[in-house]
Structure formats: C-alpha cells, structure tokens
Amino acid sequence: MSKLHLVFGGRVKDPQGLDFDLDTTHVVGLFPDYASALEAWRANAQRTVDDAEMKYVVVHLHRMLEPELGQAPR
DSSP states (O other): OOOOEEEEEEEBSSTTSOOBOGGGOEEEEEESSHHHHHHHHHHHHHHTTTOTTEEEEEEEHHHHHOGGGGSOOO
16 A cells, blocks of 8 residues: 655745645645655755745645554554
8 A cells, every 4th residue: 555645835924834825835746655755845845945935845645544544553
C-alpha cells in the first residue's frame, strides 16, 4: 500500500503558522511516499527561501484516511 502525501504551499500571515492565503495556494502534487514528497517540498521551499511569507508543507494524507493505522492497539 502506498502512503499518500500532498505537497502544497502559499503565502501565510505568520511564518510560524499555517494560516494560508488561499488565493496564493500552489498545489505541487500528490506523492506515493514520503521520500518523493520531501524532494518536491525541498525544491519548492528552496525556490522561495528569500520570501518569509511563503511556506510549503507535506501533508500525510494516509494518516487522515486511515488514522487507526498510526495508533497503538487498545
């Protein structure tokens, strides 16, 4: 099973937060594993490194789709 990841970015109000301006959001893409998502994130983050208001993130979609897989048995 692939572990789906989403990479996106955009302008944020606070560089330490995640309040994105949806008008500037850039969806980089969906990736089947963390390594390829990280590579895409790094390329985009480095391209915008001089702009403190631009931020790119990796979202672990597989954790949202199947949250029980990441939990310890009860």
